Amino acid sequence: MLDLTYDTPKVRTIAGAKQDWELVIGMEVHAQVASNAKLFSGSSTKFGAEPNSNVAFVDAAMPGMLPTINEFCVEQAVRTGLGLKAQINLWSAFDRKNYFYPDLPQGYQISQLYHPIVGEGEVLVEMGDGTARMVGVERIHLEQDAGKSIHDMDPNMSFVDLNRTGVALMEIVSRPDIRGPEEAAAYLAKLRQILRYLGTCNGDMQSGAMRADVNVSICAPGQYEKYAATGDFSHLGTRCEIKNMNSMRFIQQAIEVEAKRQIAIVEGGGEVTQETRLFDPDKQETRSMRSKEEAHDYRYFPDPDLLPLEIEQAWVDQIKATLPELPDAKKSRFINDFGLSDYDASVLTADLDSSSYFEETARGRDGKMTANWVINELFGRLKKDEKDISDSPVTPALLGRIVDLIASEVISGKIAKDVFEITYTTGRDPAEIVETEGLKQVTDTGAIEAAVDEIIAANPDQVAKARENPKLAGWFVGQVMKATGGKASPKAVNDLVAAKLNS
Numbered sequence: 001m002l003d004l005t006y007d008t009p010k011v012r013t014i015a016g017a018k019q020d021w022e023l024v025i026g027m028e029v030h031a032q033v034a035s036n037a038k039l040f041s042g043s044s045t046k047f048g049a050e051p052n053s054n055v056a057f058v059d060a061a062m063p064g065m066l067p068t069i070n071e072f073c074v075e076q077a078v079r080t081g082l083g084l085k086a087q088i089n090l091w092s093a094f095d096r097k098n099y100f101y102p103d104l105p106q107g108y109q110i111s112q113l114y115h116p117i118v119g120e121g122e123v124l125v126e127m128g129d130g131t132a133r134m135v136g137v138e139r140i141h142l143e144q145d146a147g148k149s150i151h152d153m154d155p156n157m158s159f160v161d162l163n164r165t166g167v168a169l170m171e172i173v174s175r176p177d178i179r180g181p182e183e184a185a186a187y188l189a190k191l192r193q194i195l196r197y198l199g200t201c202n203g204d205m206q207s208g209a210m211r212a213d214v215n216v217s218i219c220a221p222g223q224y225e226k227y228a229a230t231g232d233f234s235h236l237g238t239r240c241e242i243k244n245m246n247s248m249r250f251i252q253q254a255i256e257v258e259a260k261r262q263i264a265i266v267e268g269g270g271e272v273t274q275e276t277r278l279f280d281p282d283k284q285e286t287r288s289m290r291s292k293e294e295a296h297d298y299r300y301f302p303d304p305d306l307l308p309l310e311i312e313q314a315w316v317d318q319i320k321a322t323l324p325e326l327p328d329a330k331k332s333r334f335i336n337d338f339g340l341s342d343y344d345a346s347v348l349t350a351d352l353d354s355s356s357y358f359e360e361t362a363r364g365r366d367g368k369m370t371a372n373w374v375i376n377e378l379f380g381r382l383k384k385d386e387k388d389i390s391d392s393p394v395t396p397a398l399l400g401r402i403v404d405l406i407a408s409e410v411i412s413g414k415i416a417k418d419v420f421e422i423t424y425t426t427g428r429d430p431a432e433i434v435e436t437e438g439l440k441q442v443t444d445t446g447a448i449e450a451a452v453d454e455i456i457a458a459n460p461d462q463v464a465k466a467r468e469n470p471k472l473a474g475w476f477v478g479q480v481m482k483a484t485g486g487k488a489s490p491k492a493v494n495d496l497v498a499a500k501l502n503s
Helices: 071-083 181-198 223-230 248-267 313-321 327-338 342-348 352-362 367-384 396-407 413-426 430-436 445-458 460-468 470-483 490-501
Strands: 013-015 020-032 095-098 108-111 121-126 132-144 148-150 159-161 168-174 210-219 240-245 275-280 285-291
Touching (some): 013 248, 020 181, 071 132, 071 181, 071 313, 121 181, 181 210, 181 248, 210 223, 240 248, 240 285, 248 275, 248 285, 327 342, 327 352, 327 367, 342 352, 342 367, 352 396, 367 396, 367 413, 396 413, 396 430, 413 430, 445 470, 460 490
Antiparallel strands (some): 013 020, 020 168, 020 210, 095 108, 148 159, 210 240, 275 285
């Protein structure tokens, strides 16, 4: 059972010249469906192919070519909806959204305005400080992507690459529940994490597989509560949409910049105009792109080439039965089963590869000790080498053996770090390294006691100070460890030092 008790984060305010203002943010995330073929054709969706090489006749809008729905893309949308605890609509329909762009061959986009395949859901967004906000998802609909216009290959001409044309997108529309730039970035990160767990989108923002339109408005303190109680948007300010954001950092910057722009307009006696804007990270400003269109501007109407999409509840139930364990559930289980802290569990469940690596390593071992080695030693070294966990030269089995050697007191934690370094660089077995390199921990209390006696006898002044201030006993422990080459059992050293100083 998931523990969903949490404190709500404080609402972010921005000080204007006359008063403080609150932020209200909603997001429309376009997530490319993880599928080998496009939404309405069999063309490949492979990224990085030669321009215009992944284009079928229907993608290029050749006369007489009719779209055929890709069932797998529908399944992926349903899977996403189930992962977001959303309502799955057994009846949905496609519409034509009419507008002209050079990289949109049909002159319209096939989308789902009136009857989306997925209804209301939710995403729990944790902020890392013990607070979290539940962000409502209004809908998820399927639509086809447009192509790409290229303007930097020739000073006098633009080029068009239609490879992306017809690629399936899920547009995930949130409610205006996000209350600050940091929350917006955290929401997108959590959404991406869930989609990756589900296998429905790879979440790669650099390749355009995930991008976001961010709606920003401001309101006076207390007005949002009135909106929440009534659902009346008139209590909120006019929103502006910042288009095609593909960076968490830029999203936060853009929200901050746009909010300050709106505050300056309102406090100056003006009115914010609803429009679509672009963010310029170099100039740290948003610029008007076009006035915000309404549905009637696109002349939506049901697509005559596609029948309404009807799916069966039994099929939905079958998909639900195959869902993997999702991030919130996995994190809760790691905390309960392995005794991890909230922070450690969050780090280890950030992605599937990390969680699988940890779980395989921790099986039958101390969870906290294993987590410490995975997070601090392994992740730290991989980050330094700019490697992913999937490229780790230390397998779960090898790291597990290091943990076993520590737990059985064959080696100390300090020696274990040396063993880990050798294993990381050479792939050698930890037990073999300890044996051949003579790294076994000294547990002979007689030998350790002799070293303790020698250090105490040589430092009478330090002994007197330590007896007055027991915290200084650590100095003797350090000296003994140095004298034994770090091989003495730390527990035995601590016990003997304490006993000798107190005698």
